[in-house]
Amino acid sequence: MESKGIAARFVASLVVGFARLVTAVRPEWRGCLPSPNPRVYFANHASHGDFVLIWTVLPPALRGATRPVAARDYWGGSGLRAFVGKNVFNAVLIDRVPDPALPHPIEQLGAVLRRGSSLIFFPEGTRNTTDETLLPFKSGLYRLAQENPTVEFVPVWIDNLSRVMPKGHYLPVPLLCSVTFGTPILLAEAEDKDAFLTRARHALLALRPGEPAQ
Amino acid sequence: MTAKSEFFWLSLGVASVLIVATIIGHLLAKRAGPEPNAVIVNLNQRIYAWWAMVGLVAGAFLFGKAGVILLFAFASFAALREFLTLTPTRLADHWALLAVFLLALPIQYYLIWIEWYGLYSIFIPVYGFLFLSIVAAIGGDTTRFLARISFVQWGLMICVFCLSHVPAFLTLDIPGYNGKQLLLIAFLVIVVQGSDVLQYVFGKLFGRHKVAPNLSPSKTWEGLVGGVLSASLLGMALWKITPFSPVQAGLIALIVCLMGFFGGLVMSAIKRDRGVKDWGRMIEGHGGILDRLDSVIFAAPIMFHITRYWFSA
Numbered sequence: 199m200e201s202k203g204i205a206a207r208f209v210a211s212l213v214v215g216f217a218r219l220v221t222a223v224r225p226e227w228r229g230c231l232p233s234p235n236p237r238v239y240f241a242n243h244a245s246h247g248d249f250v251l252i253w254t255v256l257p258p259a260l261r262g263a264t265r266p267v268a269a270r271d272y273w274g275g276s277g278l279r280a281f282v283g284k285n286v287f288n289a290v291l292i293d294r295v296p297d298p299a300l301p302h303p304i305e306q307l308g309a310v311l312r313r314g315s316s317l318i319f320f321p322e323g324t325r326n327t328t329d330e331t332l333l334p335f336k337s338g339l340y341r342l343a344q345e346n347p348t349v350e351f352v353p354v355w356i357d358n359l360s361r362v363m364p365k366g367h368y369l370p371v372p373l374l375c376s377v378t379f380g381t382p383i384l385l386a387e388a389e390d391k392d393a394f395l396t397r398a399r400h401a402l403l404a405l406r407p408g409e410p411a412q
Numbered sequence: 413m414t415a416k417s418e419f420f421w422l423s424l425g426v427a428s429v430l431i432v433a434t435i436i437g438h439l440l441a442k443r444a445g446p447e448p449n450a451v452i453v454n455l456n457q458r459i460y461a462w463w464a465m466v467g468l469v470a471g472a473f474l475f476g477k478a479g480v481i482l483l484f485a486f487a488s489f490a491a492l493r494e495f496l497t498l499t500p501t502r503l504a505d506h507w508a509l510l511a512v513f514l515l516a517l518p519i520q521y522y523l524i525w526i527e528w529y530g531l532y533s534i535f536i537p538v539y540g541f542l543f544l545s546i547v548a549a550i551g552g553d554t555t556r557f558l559a560r561i562s563f564v565q566w567g568l569m570i571c572v573f574c575l576s577h578v579p580a581f582l583t584l585d586i587p588g589y590n591g592k593q594l595l596l597i598a599f600l601v602i603v604v605q606g607s608d609v610l611q612y613v614f615g616k617l618f619g620r621h622k623v624a625p626n627l628s629p630s631k632t633w634e635g636l637v638g639g640v641l642s643a644s645l646l647g648m649a650l651w652k653i654t655p656f657s658p659v660q661a662g663l664i665a666l667i668v669c670l671m672g673f674f675g676g677l678v679m680s681a682i683k684r685d686r687g688v689k690d691w692g693r694m695i696e697g698h699g700g701i702l703d704r705l706d707s708v709i710f711a712a713p714i715m716f717h718i719t720r721y722w723f724s725a
Contacts, residue, residue: 222490222493222692222694224693358497361501364503364506367506369510369514371496371506371509371510371513372489372493372513373493373496373497373509374493374494374497374692408687
Protein backbone atom coordinates (compact mmCIF):
# COMPACT_ATOMS: atom_id res chain seq x y z
CA MET A 199 0.00 0.00 0.00
CA GLU A 200 2.82 2.36 0.96
CA SER A 201 4.67 1.78 -2.32
CA LYS A 202 1.42 2.36 -4.17
CA GLY A 203 1.06 5.66 -2.32
CA ILE A 204 4.55 6.76 -3.32
CA ALA A 205 3.95 5.68 -6.92
CA ALA A 206 0.67 7.63 -6.90
CA ARG A 207 2.34 10.77 -5.62
CA PHE A 208 5.10 10.41 -8.20
CA VAL A 209 2.60 9.95 -11.04
CA ALA A 210 0.60 12.92 -9.74
CA SER A 211 3.60 15.23 -9.90
CA LEU A 212 4.43 13.93 -13.39
CA VAL A 213 0.89 14.62 -14.56
CA VAL A 214 0.91 18.12 -13.06
CA GLY A 215 4.32 18.90 -14.60
CA PHE A 216 3.17 17.64 -17.97
CA ALA A 217 -0.06 19.68 -17.83
CA ARG A 218 2.00 22.78 -17.03
CA LEU A 219 4.47 22.12 -19.86
CA VAL A 220 1.73 21.59 -22.43
CA THR A 221 -0.78 24.28 -21.45
CA ALA A 222 1.22 26.75 -19.32
CA VAL A 223 -2.00 26.87 -17.32
CA ARG A 224 -2.43 29.64 -14.77
CA PRO A 225 -5.24 30.14 -12.31
CA GLU A 226 -7.21 33.31 -12.11
CA TRP A 227 -8.87 33.57 -8.70
CA ARG A 228 -11.34 36.19 -9.83
CA GLY A 229 -14.16 35.72 -7.34
CA CYS A 230 -12.54 33.97 -4.38
CA LEU A 231 -9.24 32.74 -3.00
CA PRO A 232 -8.03 29.20 -2.35
CA SER A 233 -9.47 27.90 0.90
CA PRO A 234 -9.08 24.67 2.87
CA ASN A 235 -12.83 24.66 3.71
CA PRO A 236 -14.83 22.01 1.89
CA ARG A 237 -16.17 23.41 -1.38
CA VAL A 238 -17.75 22.17 -4.56
CA TYR A 239 -15.85 23.38 -7.63
CA PHE A 240 -18.28 23.04 -10.55
CA ALA A 241 -16.79 23.35 -14.03
CA ASN A 242 -17.51 23.01 -17.72
CA HIS A 243 -16.47 19.61 -19.07
CA ALA A 244 -15.10 19.11 -22.57
CA SER A 245 -11.97 17.02 -22.13
CA HIS A 246 -10.64 14.10 -20.11
CA GLY A 247 -8.00 16.44 -18.78
CA ASP A 248 -10.43 18.86 -17.12
CA PHE A 249 -9.99 17.80 -13.52
CA VAL A 250 -6.25 17.45 -14.04
CA LEU A 251 -6.12 21.11 -15.00
CA ILE A 252 -8.13 22.27 -11.97
CA TRP A 253 -5.99 20.09 -9.77
CA THR A 254 -2.81 21.53 -11.32
CA VAL A 255 -3.69 25.12 -10.49
CA LEU A 256 -4.77 24.42 -6.90
CA PRO A 257 -2.14 25.09 -4.24
CA PRO A 258 -0.32 21.78 -3.62
CA ALA A 259 -1.51 21.66 -0.01
CA LEU A 260 -5.15 21.59 -1.15
CA ARG A 261 -4.76 19.00 -3.90
CA GLY A 262 -4.89 15.98 -1.60
CA ALA A 263 -8.22 17.11 -0.16
CA THR A 264 -9.83 18.06 -3.49
CA ARG A 265 -11.44 15.03 -5.08
CA PRO A 266 -12.90 14.80 -8.58
CA VAL A 267 -16.29 13.15 -8.92
CA ALA A 268 -16.02 10.51 -11.63
CA ALA A 269 -18.11 7.76 -13.16
CA ARG A 270 -17.41 4.32 -11.72
CA ASP A 271 -18.04 2.58 -15.04
CA TYR A 272 -15.16 4.50 -16.63
CA TRP A 273 -12.66 5.09 -13.82
CA GLY A 274 -13.46 2.07 -11.64
CA GLY A 275 -12.35 -1.51 -12.20
CA SER A 276 -8.65 -2.32 -12.26
CA GLY A 277 -5.60 -1.51 -14.33
CA LEU A 278 -3.89 1.75 -15.14
CA ARG A 279 -7.01 3.88 -15.52
CA ALA A 280 -8.28 2.73 -12.14
CA PHE A 281 -4.89 3.39 -10.54
CA VAL A 282 -4.93 6.92 -11.94
CA GLY A 283 -8.54 7.52 -10.92
CA LYS A 284 -8.47 5.98 -7.44
CA ASN A 285 -4.88 6.34 -6.26
CA VAL A 286 -3.48 9.34 -8.09
CA PHE A 287 -6.50 11.62 -8.08
CA ASN A 288 -8.38 10.01 -5.21
CA ALA A 289 -11.58 10.30 -7.26
CA VAL A 290 -14.97 9.77 -5.66
CA LEU A 291 -16.47 7.11 -7.90
CA ILE A 292 -20.21 7.22 -8.34
CA ASP A 293 -22.64 5.12 -10.33
CA ARG A 294 -24.32 6.86 -13.23
CA VAL A 295 -27.33 4.64 -12.60
CA PRO A 296 -27.75 4.53 -8.79
CA ASP A 297 -27.79 1.06 -7.26
CA PRO A 298 -30.78 0.98 -4.84
CA ALA A 299 -28.84 -1.34 -2.50
CA LEU A 300 -26.09 1.26 -1.94
CA PRO A 301 -26.18 4.80 -0.51
CA HIS A 302 -27.35 7.29 -3.12
CA PRO A 303 -24.46 9.07 -4.92
CA ILE A 304 -25.58 12.45 -3.54
CA GLU A 305 -25.34 11.07 0.01
CA GLN A 306 -21.95 9.59 -0.83
CA LEU A 307 -20.72 13.04 -1.96
CA GLY A 308 -22.22 14.74 1.09
CA ALA A 309 -20.28 12.35 3.32
CA VAL A 310 -17.03 13.29 1.55
CA LEU A 311 -17.74 17.01 2.10
CA ARG A 312 -18.52 16.41 5.80
CA ARG A 313 -15.18 14.65 6.16
CA GLY A 314 -13.55 17.94 5.08
CA SER A 315 -12.68 17.29 1.42
CA SER A 316 -13.67 19.47 -1.53
CA LEU A 317 -15.18 18.12 -4.74
CA ILE A 318 -14.63 18.81 -8.43
CA PHE A 319 -18.01 18.36 -10.08
CA PHE A 320 -19.12 18.56 -13.71
CA PRO A 321 -22.79 19.58 -13.67
CA GLU A 322 -23.33 18.78 -17.35
CA GLY A 323 -23.00 15.14 -16.34
CA THR A 324 -20.93 14.20 -19.38
CA ARG A 325 -18.27 15.61 -21.67
CA ASN A 326 -19.52 18.31 -24.00
CA THR A 327 -18.44 17.35 -27.51
CA THR A 328 -20.93 19.57 -29.30
CA ASP A 329 -20.50 23.10 -30.63
CA GLU A 330 -22.65 24.37 -27.72
CA THR A 331 -20.78 26.38 -25.11
CA LEU A 332 -22.36 24.51 -22.22
CA LEU A 333 -24.82 21.61 -22.11
CA PRO A 334 -27.93 21.86 -19.88
CA PHE A 335 -27.09 21.07 -16.24
CA LYS A 336 -28.35 17.84 -14.72
CA SER A 337 -30.20 18.08 -11.42
CA GLY A 338 -27.22 16.68 -9.45
CA LEU A 339 -25.76 20.08 -8.65
CA TYR A 340 -29.05 21.25 -7.14
CA ARG A 341 -29.50 18.12 -5.07
CA LEU A 342 -25.95 18.40 -3.81
CA ALA A 343 -26.61 22.01 -2.79
CA GLN A 344 -29.86 21.00 -1.08
CA GLU A 345 -28.10 18.35 0.99
CA ASN A 346 -25.18 20.67 1.83
CA PRO A 347 -26.66 24.17 2.17
CA THR A 348 -23.64 25.69 3.93
CA VAL A 349 -21.05 24.53 1.37
CA GLU A 350 -19.72 27.10 -1.12
CA PHE A 351 -20.26 26.24 -4.79
CA VAL A 352 -17.42 27.77 -6.82
CA PRO A 353 -17.92 28.16 -10.59
CA VAL A 354 -14.76 27.26 -12.54
CA TRP A 355 -14.37 27.98 -16.24
CA ILE A 356 -11.75 25.87 -18.03
CA ASP A 357 -10.77 27.51 -21.29
CA ASN A 358 -9.27 25.94 -24.39
CA LEU A 359 -8.54 22.45 -23.06
CA SER A 360 -11.04 20.96 -25.50
CA ARG A 361 -8.71 22.10 -28.30
CA VAL A 362 -5.65 20.68 -26.55
CA MET A 363 -7.15 17.22 -26.15
CA PRO A 364 -10.38 16.85 -28.11
CA LYS A 365 -12.53 13.75 -27.93
CA GLY A 366 -10.93 10.77 -29.57
CA HIS A 367 -7.39 12.13 -29.34
CA TYR A 368 -4.83 11.19 -26.73
CA LEU A 369 -1.87 13.22 -27.96
CA PRO A 370 -2.28 16.76 -26.67
CA VAL A 371 -1.52 19.80 -28.82
CA PRO A 372 0.27 22.39 -26.70
CA LEU A 373 -1.99 25.46 -26.53
CA LEU A 374 -2.41 27.91 -23.66
CA CYS A 375 -5.23 27.18 -21.22
CA SER A 376 -6.70 29.15 -18.37
CA VAL A 377 -8.74 28.24 -15.31
CA THR A 378 -10.91 30.99 -13.83
CA PHE A 379 -12.51 30.72 -10.39
CA GLY A 380 -15.65 32.82 -9.88
CA THR A 381 -17.57 34.09 -6.87
CA PRO A 382 -18.97 31.20 -4.80
CA ILE A 383 -22.73 30.76 -4.77
CA LEU A 384 -24.91 29.25 -2.03
CA LEU A 385 -28.39 27.85 -2.34
CA ALA A 386 -30.79 30.65 -1.35
CA GLU A 387 -33.70 30.00 0.95
CA ALA A 388 -36.69 28.55 -0.90
CA GLU A 389 -34.79 28.66 -4.19
CA ASP A 390 -36.14 26.02 -6.53
CA LYS A 391 -34.21 23.73 -8.84
CA ASP A 392 -34.57 25.72 -12.05
CA ALA A 393 -33.68 29.03 -10.41
CA PHE A 394 -30.55 27.61 -8.77
CA LEU A 395 -29.35 25.79 -11.87
CA THR A 396 -29.92 28.89 -14.02
CA ARG A 397 -28.02 31.02 -11.53
CA ALA A 398 -25.15 28.51 -11.43
CA ARG A 399 -25.08 28.35 -15.20
CA HIS A 400 -24.88 32.13 -15.57
CA ALA A 401 -22.17 32.33 -12.93
CA LEU A 402 -20.13 29.82 -14.93
CA LEU A 403 -20.70 31.40 -18.35
CA ALA A 404 -19.75 34.84 -17.02
CA LEU A 405 -16.19 33.55 -16.49
CA ARG A 406 -15.50 32.89 -20.15
CA PRO A 407 -12.62 34.97 -21.55
CA GLY A 408 -13.96 37.94 -23.46
CA GLU A 409 -16.99 38.30 -21.21
CA PRO A 410 -17.07 41.76 -19.63
CA ALA A 411 -15.72 41.50 -16.08
CA GLN A 412 -18.41 42.00 -13.45
CA MET B 413 40.56 39.78 -28.19
CA THR B 414 39.12 36.29 -28.03
CA ALA B 415 35.40 35.54 -28.17
CA LYS B 416 35.51 34.74 -24.45
CA SER B 417 36.85 38.10 -23.36
CA GLU B 418 34.44 39.91 -25.72
CA PHE B 419 31.58 37.93 -24.25
CA PHE B 420 32.73 38.89 -20.76
CA TRP B 421 32.84 42.61 -21.61
CA LEU B 422 29.46 42.46 -23.35
CA SER B 423 27.85 40.81 -20.32
CA LEU B 424 29.43 43.40 -18.07
CA GLY B 425 28.09 46.20 -20.30
CA VAL B 426 24.56 44.81 -20.40
CA ALA B 427 24.60 44.19 -16.65
CA SER B 428 25.70 47.80 -15.99
CA VAL B 429 22.84 49.12 -18.14
CA LEU B 430 20.43 46.94 -16.19
CA ILE B 431 21.85 48.09 -12.85
CA VAL B 432 21.38 51.72 -13.87
CA ALA B 433 17.85 50.93 -15.10
CA THR B 434 17.02 49.15 -11.84
CA ILE B 435 18.22 52.13 -9.78
CA ILE B 436 16.24 54.59 -11.93
CA GLY B 437 13.16 52.38 -11.66
CA HIS B 438 13.44 52.35 -7.86
CA LEU B 439 13.95 56.13 -7.68
CA LEU B 440 10.92 56.72 -9.91
CA ALA B 441 8.79 54.40 -7.77
CA LYS B 442 9.97 56.20 -4.63
CA ARG B 443 9.27 59.62 -6.10
CA ALA B 444 5.79 58.52 -7.23
CA GLY B 445 4.90 58.02 -3.56
CA PRO B 446 2.72 55.38 -1.91
CA GLU B 447 0.07 55.37 -4.68
CA PRO B 448 1.34 52.86 -7.26
CA ASN B 449 1.65 54.41 -10.72
CA ALA B 450 0.74 51.87 -13.43
CA VAL B 451 3.44 53.01 -15.87
CA ILE B 452 6.18 52.81 -13.24
CA VAL B 453 5.00 49.46 -11.88
CA ASN B 454 5.04 48.12 -15.43
CA LEU B 455 8.48 49.65 -16.04
CA ASN B 456 9.91 47.91 -13.00
CA GLN B 457 8.28 44.60 -13.97
CA ARG B 458 9.90 44.97 -17.37
CA ILE B 459 13.31 45.65 -15.84
CA TYR B 460 13.09 42.59 -13.58
CA ALA B 461 12.03 40.47 -16.54
CA TRP B 462 15.05 41.80 -18.45
CA TRP B 463 17.34 40.52 -15.70
CA ALA B 464 15.80 37.07 -16.07
CA MET B 465 15.97 37.11 -19.87
CA VAL B 466 19.57 38.35 -19.98
CA GLY B 467 20.53 35.70 -17.42
CA LEU B 468 18.86 32.99 -19.51
CA VAL B 469 20.53 34.07 -22.76
CA ALA B 470 23.95 34.46 -21.14
CA GLY B 471 23.55 31.03 -19.53
CA ALA B 472 22.69 29.48 -22.91
CA PHE B 473 25.73 31.16 -24.49
CA LEU B 474 27.99 29.46 -21.95
CA PHE B 475 26.86 26.11 -23.37
CA GLY B 476 27.75 27.23 -26.88
CA LYS B 477 25.96 25.89 -29.93
CA ALA B 478 23.87 23.30 -28.07
CA GLY B 479 22.74 25.87 -25.50
CA VAL B 480 21.75 28.47 -28.09
CA ILE B 481 19.90 26.01 -30.33
CA LEU B 482 17.99 24.57 -27.38
CA LEU B 483 17.15 28.05 -26.09
CA PHE B 484 15.70 29.15 -29.42
CA ALA B 485 13.95 25.84 -30.02
CA PHE B 486 12.20 26.35 -26.70
CA ALA B 487 11.46 30.00 -27.56
CA SER B 488 9.93 28.80 -30.85
CA PHE B 489 7.81 26.29 -28.95
CA ALA B 490 6.51 28.91 -26.52
CA ALA B 491 5.91 31.44 -29.32
CA LEU B 492 4.10 28.91 -31.49
CA ARG B 493 1.93 27.91 -28.55
CA GLU B 494 0.91 31.54 -28.08
CA PHE B 495 0.30 32.06 -31.79
CA LEU B 496 -1.79 28.94 -32.33
CA THR B 497 -3.82 29.51 -29.16
CA LEU B 498 -5.33 32.53 -30.92
CA THR B 499 -5.88 30.56 -34.13
CA PRO B 500 -9.46 29.64 -35.02
CA THR B 501 -8.62 25.98 -35.69
CA ARG B 502 -11.17 23.21 -35.59
CA LEU B 503 -11.22 19.62 -34.46
CA ALA B 504 -10.08 18.40 -37.91
CA ASP B 505 -6.84 20.39 -37.56
CA HIS B 506 -5.61 18.28 -34.67
CA TRP B 507 -3.16 16.26 -36.76
CA ALA B 508 -1.87 19.34 -38.56
CA LEU B 509 -1.27 21.04 -35.21
CA LEU B 510 0.48 17.97 -33.83
CA ALA B 511 2.68 17.82 -36.94
CA VAL B 512 3.69 21.43 -36.45
CA PHE B 513 4.80 20.89 -32.86
CA LEU B 514 6.13 17.35 -32.98
CA LEU B 515 7.70 17.27 -36.46
CA ALA B 516 8.27 20.65 -38.09
CA LEU B 517 9.75 22.39 -35.06
CA PRO B 518 12.25 19.71 -33.99
CA ILE B 519 13.26 18.95 -37.59
CA GLN B 520 13.97 22.62 -38.35
CA TYR B 521 16.26 22.96 -35.32
CA TYR B 522 17.89 19.61 -36.04
CA LEU B 523 18.72 20.82 -39.56
CA ILE B 524 20.35 23.88 -38.04
CA TRP B 525 22.26 21.67 -35.62
CA ILE B 526 23.70 19.65 -38.54
CA GLU B 527 24.22 22.92 -40.44
CA TRP B 528 22.38 21.81 -43.59
CA TYR B 529 21.72 25.25 -45.06
CA GLY B 530 20.25 23.90 -48.31
CA LEU B 531 17.43 22.19 -46.45
CA TYR B 532 16.77 24.36 -43.39
CA SER B 533 16.25 27.38 -45.63
CA ILE B 534 13.44 25.71 -47.60
CA PHE B 535 12.12 23.02 -45.27
CA ILE B 536 9.24 25.05 -43.82
CA PRO B 537 8.47 27.42 -46.75
CA VAL B 538 8.25 24.51 -49.21
CA TYR B 539 7.72 21.18 -47.47
CA GLY B 540 5.91 22.52 -44.42
CA PHE B 541 3.73 24.67 -46.66
CA LEU B 542 2.66 21.84 -48.97
CA PHE B 543 2.38 18.98 -46.50
CA LEU B 544 0.46 20.94 -43.88
CA SER B 545 -2.24 21.77 -46.39
CA ILE B 546 -2.38 18.09 -47.39
CA VAL B 547 -2.77 16.99 -43.75
CA ALA B 548 -5.47 19.60 -43.20
CA ALA B 549 -7.33 18.55 -46.36
CA ILE B 550 -7.30 14.90 -45.27
CA GLY B 551 -9.01 16.12 -42.08
CA GLY B 552 -12.02 16.64 -44.35
CA ASP B 553 -13.47 19.79 -42.77
CA THR B 554 -13.85 22.57 -45.35
CA THR B 555 -15.28 25.24 -43.02
CA ARG B 556 -13.03 28.32 -43.33
CA PHE B 557 -10.38 25.97 -44.73
CA LEU B 558 -8.09 28.58 -46.26
CA ALA B 559 -8.19 30.81 -43.18
CA ARG B 560 -7.38 27.91 -40.85
CA ILE B 561 -4.51 26.50 -42.85
CA SER B 562 -3.05 29.96 -43.52
CA PHE B 563 -3.04 30.67 -39.83
CA VAL B 564 -1.13 27.51 -39.01
CA GLN B 565 1.36 28.15 -41.84
CA TRP B 566 1.84 31.73 -40.68
CA GLY B 567 2.50 30.55 -37.15
CA LEU B 568 5.10 28.11 -38.40
CA MET B 569 6.85 30.70 -40.59
CA ILE B 570 6.92 33.38 -37.90
CA CYS B 571 7.58 31.36 -34.77
CA VAL B 572 9.81 28.59 -36.11
CA PHE B 573 11.28 29.44 -39.52
CA CYS B 574 12.11 33.11 -38.96
CA LEU B 575 13.17 32.70 -35.35
CA SER B 576 15.44 29.75 -36.19
CA HIS B 577 17.59 32.17 -38.20
CA VAL B 578 19.01 33.44 -34.93
CA PRO B 579 20.89 30.22 -34.07
CA ALA B 580 21.52 29.75 -37.82
CA PHE B 581 24.27 32.38 -37.55
CA LEU B 582 26.33 29.62 -35.91
CA THR B 583 26.36 27.73 -39.22
CA LEU B 584 27.96 30.59 -41.21
CA ASP B 585 31.55 30.20 -42.30
CA ILE B 586 33.04 33.70 -42.08
CA PRO B 587 36.78 33.97 -42.93
CA GLY B 588 38.79 35.24 -39.98
CA TYR B 589 35.74 35.12 -37.72
CA ASN B 590 35.18 31.40 -37.10
CA GLY B 591 34.50 30.40 -33.53
CA LYS B 592 33.05 33.83 -32.84
CA GLN B 593 29.62 33.52 -34.52
CA LEU B 594 27.94 33.63 -31.12
CA LEU B 595 28.93 37.28 -30.99
CA LEU B 596 26.89 37.97 -34.14
CA ILE B 597 23.84 36.64 -32.31
CA ALA B 598 24.71 38.87 -29.36
CA PHE B 599 25.03 41.83 -31.79
CA LEU B 600 21.62 41.11 -33.36
CA VAL B 601 19.84 40.61 -30.04
CA ILE B 602 21.44 43.63 -28.34
CA VAL B 603 20.71 45.95 -31.29
CA VAL B 604 17.11 44.80 -31.85
CA GLN B 605 16.14 44.66 -28.19
CA GLY B 606 18.09 47.86 -27.55
CA SER B 607 16.08 49.49 -30.31
CA ASP B 608 12.81 48.31 -28.69
CA VAL B 609 13.89 49.64 -25.31
CA LEU B 610 15.18 52.95 -26.72
CA GLN B 611 11.98 53.42 -28.76
CA TYR B 612 10.04 52.88 -25.54
CA VAL B 613 12.24 55.37 -23.64
CA PHE B 614 12.16 58.06 -26.37
CA GLY B 615 8.44 57.48 -26.84
CA LYS B 616 7.69 57.84 -23.12
CA LEU B 617 9.88 60.97 -22.82
CA PHE B 618 9.12 62.83 -26.05
CA GLY B 619 6.32 60.91 -27.81
CA ARG B 620 3.63 63.18 -29.26
CA HIS B 621 2.73 62.03 -32.78
CA LYS B 622 1.43 58.52 -33.31
CA VAL B 623 2.92 56.51 -36.19
CA ALA B 624 0.10 54.03 -36.65
CA PRO B 625 -2.84 54.86 -34.37
CA ASN B 626 -4.89 52.01 -35.82
CA LEU B 627 -2.27 49.41 -35.01
CA SER B 628 -0.45 50.44 -31.89
CA PRO B 629 -1.26 53.38 -29.62
CA SER B 630 2.20 53.30 -28.03
CA LYS B 631 4.34 53.77 -31.16
CA THR B 632 5.24 57.42 -31.86
CA TRP B 633 7.38 59.17 -34.47
CA GLU B 634 9.58 60.60 -31.73
CA GLY B 635 10.11 57.13 -30.25
CA LEU B 636 10.72 55.58 -33.66
CA VAL B 637 13.30 58.10 -34.87
CA GLY B 638 15.08 58.47 -31.53
CA GLY B 639 15.10 54.74 -30.80
CA VAL B 640 16.17 53.56 -34.24
CA LEU B 641 18.92 56.16 -34.64
CA SER B 642 20.37 55.63 -31.16
CA ALA B 643 20.23 51.84 -31.53
CA SER B 644 21.96 52.11 -34.93
CA LEU B 645 24.73 54.11 -33.25
CA LEU B 646 24.89 51.43 -30.58
CA GLY B 647 25.32 48.85 -33.36
CA MET B 648 28.06 50.93 -34.91
CA ALA B 649 29.83 51.14 -31.55
CA LEU B 650 29.72 47.34 -31.33
CA TRP B 651 31.52 46.87 -34.67
CA LYS B 652 34.53 45.29 -32.96
CA ILE B 653 32.62 42.16 -32.03
CA THR B 654 31.43 41.70 -35.65
CA PRO B 655 33.15 40.93 -38.95
CA PHE B 656 31.85 44.31 -40.22
CA SER B 657 33.52 47.72 -40.54
CA PRO B 658 32.06 50.51 -38.34
CA VAL B 659 30.01 51.93 -41.24
CA GLN B 660 28.78 48.48 -42.26
CA ALA B 661 27.87 47.68 -38.65
CA GLY B 662 25.90 50.93 -38.40
CA LEU B 663 24.05 50.29 -41.68
CA ILE B 664 23.21 46.71 -40.77
CA ALA B 665 22.05 47.88 -37.35
CA LEU B 666 19.79 50.46 -39.04
CA ILE B 667 18.22 47.81 -41.31
CA VAL B 668 17.81 45.45 -38.37
CA CYS B 669 16.13 48.17 -36.25
CA LEU B 670 13.73 49.10 -39.06
CA MET B 671 12.81 45.46 -39.65
CA GLY B 672 12.28 45.10 -35.92
CA PHE B 673 9.98 48.12 -35.88
CA PHE B 674 7.90 46.79 -38.77
CA GLY B 675 7.82 43.36 -37.13
CA GLY B 676 6.21 44.93 -34.10
CA LEU B 677 3.71 46.68 -36.35
CA VAL B 678 2.71 43.51 -38.23
CA MET B 679 2.35 41.50 -35.05
CA SER B 680 0.22 44.29 -33.55
CA ALA B 681 -2.06 44.10 -36.56
CA ILE B 682 -2.51 40.36 -35.97
CA LYS B 683 -3.23 40.93 -32.28
CA ARG B 684 -5.81 43.57 -33.17
CA ASP B 685 -7.39 41.18 -35.62
CA ARG B 686 -7.63 38.49 -32.94
CA GLY B 687 -8.95 40.98 -30.37
CA VAL B 688 -6.14 40.75 -27.81
CA LYS B 689 -3.65 43.22 -26.38
CA ASP B 690 -0.82 40.80 -25.59
CA TRP B 691 0.11 37.41 -26.98
CA GLY B 692 0.26 35.81 -23.56
CA ARG B 693 1.37 36.24 -19.98
CA MET B 694 4.68 34.43 -19.97
CA ILE B 695 6.91 37.45 -19.25
CA GLU B 696 5.76 39.72 -16.43
CA GLY B 697 5.31 43.31 -17.64
CA HIS B 698 5.99 42.48 -21.28
CA GLY B 699 3.13 40.12 -22.12
CA GLY B 700 3.84 36.93 -24.02
CA ILE B 701 7.13 35.75 -25.47
CA LEU B 702 5.93 36.86 -28.92
CA ASP B 703 5.51 40.41 -27.63
CA ARG B 704 9.21 40.38 -26.79
CA LEU B 705 10.43 38.50 -29.87
CA ASP B 706 8.35 40.07 -32.67
CA SER B 707 11.17 42.44 -33.67
CA VAL B 708 13.88 39.74 -33.53
CA ILE B 709 11.71 37.48 -35.68
CA PHE B 710 11.50 40.04 -38.49
CA ALA B 711 15.12 41.16 -38.24
CA ALA B 712 16.93 37.81 -37.95
CA PRO B 713 16.41 36.36 -41.47
CA ILE B 714 17.34 39.66 -43.14
CA MET B 715 20.54 40.15 -41.17
CA PHE B 716 21.33 36.46 -41.71
CA HIS B 717 21.10 36.85 -45.50
CA ILE B 718 23.10 40.09 -45.55
CA THR B 719 25.85 38.43 -43.54
CA ARG B 720 25.78 35.23 -45.55
CA TYR B 721 25.78 36.96 -48.95
CA TRP B 722 28.46 39.58 -48.32
CA PHE B 723 30.62 38.20 -45.53
CA SER B 724 30.65 34.40 -45.53
CA ALA B 725 32.97 32.22 -47.52
